[in-house]
Amino acid sequence: MIQSDVCIIGAGPAGSICALFLDKFGIPCTLVDKSKFPRDKICGDGISGWVLTILKELDPPILEDLCKQPFLLPSYGIRIVAPNYNILDLPFFNDQINEIPPGFISKRIDFDNYLINKVKEKRQIQLLEGVEIASYVKADEGIELRATNGEMINSRLVIFANGANSKFMKDPGQINKDKKFLMTGLKVYYEGITGFHDKNYVELHFLKDFLPGYLWIFPLTNGLANVGVGLDQKKISKKKINLKERMLWAIDSIPYLKDRFKNARMVSKIQAYNLPLWDGRRKISGDHFMLAGDTASLIDPVTGEGMGHAAISGMYAAVQARRSIENKDFSSGFMQQYDNDIFNRIGKELKISSKIPQFIKYPWLFNLMVNRALNSKILREKLTLAMTDLEVRKKLNDPKLYLKVMIGL
């Protein structure tokens, strides 16, 4: 039996960043993952500014070192393709982190392994790879975890950060996902796609068939690109959509995509995975435990971005662990501060995002917005600002904005 003060289940961005913060605070921990690294994670591979902000809070030299890694492609903006195929390019603002590109794209196998290598440098982190936690029982002074290989870990505090399919989301967590807030995402690697923006913009193609979801094309290093689609499971089952067929149909049939994929070749399998979208504030902690990352259902409901929020929750889980250890209080009531920390940092942003799909699901409205933005420098600037400024983004879920756009104000 392993005895631990803090045990983290899952060494994705949420778990590994949590372990690195604990190490910074001088708190030893056990970090368990069922996989052996390097391991892949089905993802769009887009690394947003939030991840970089949190790594800077962790340790600026790590961020500087990460930015020099050859597997990262810097990205300076976002390309939005409307249902009528009009293209709107919006640069990212980069006022948070000077001299560091605003975003990156990296295969997860490389990015996650980079973080794990940092974890392996730390003596206070006991990393157990290839160990799958199957169940838990509440113990007198904490939680007892049981692995499929018979290994047992007794920990005063457990952080469940084992991703989107975690059964711990429901128990001991209390999160039951409605299909409307559970997205299925497909991902495949291609080489030889042409027509990218010269500053490596990430591309979101809001095609009629996928609204309010989208098809993405994210450029990677070495002439590769990550291509995928995401759609909520309620729509998939209601309309009996075969997502894989529909994605391949779009690539093969829509003229501008067909042209860009003319000399492209698929270099991986098409793989699918779940995205638990944020669907309102929920309790994500309890006696002796916290949920983090996808297990806490923190994915942005418009962009599908989850890595940044996983990083934020990893950091705050470590902050709460320090508080609990210092105060010898692991009760649900005390743990509530973790929920509050996360909500204070990203709750407003998530709340706004959760309202936007109801507007962008209409192709005609989407087309109109993009057409107007193409003809209005002010609207383009507002949309660019909306990516970083919450007060501006709030306006995107105000029906008055759409009314004004419609009547050309």
Ligand SMILES: Cc1cc2nc3c(=O)[nH]c(=O)nc-3n(C[C@H](O)[C@H](O)[C@H](O)COP(=O)(O)OP(=O)(O)OC[C@H]3O[C@@H](n4cnc5c(N)ncnc54)[C@H](O)[C@@H]3O)c2cc1C
């Ligand atoms: C198709 C798709 C595209 C996406 N695109 C993007 C994107 O471009 N940008 C973005 O920011 N987000 C994207 N996301 C979301 C992003 O992948 C997740 O939000 C992010 O990986 C969450 O990190 P995490 O640490 O919570 O979980 P994960 O990264 O899933 O890590 C969980 C870890 O737990 C381990 N584990 C699982 N079960 C157990 C167990 N029982 N015992 C021990 N270990 C276990 C796993 O091996 C894994 O290493 C996408 C998701 C999908 C599905």
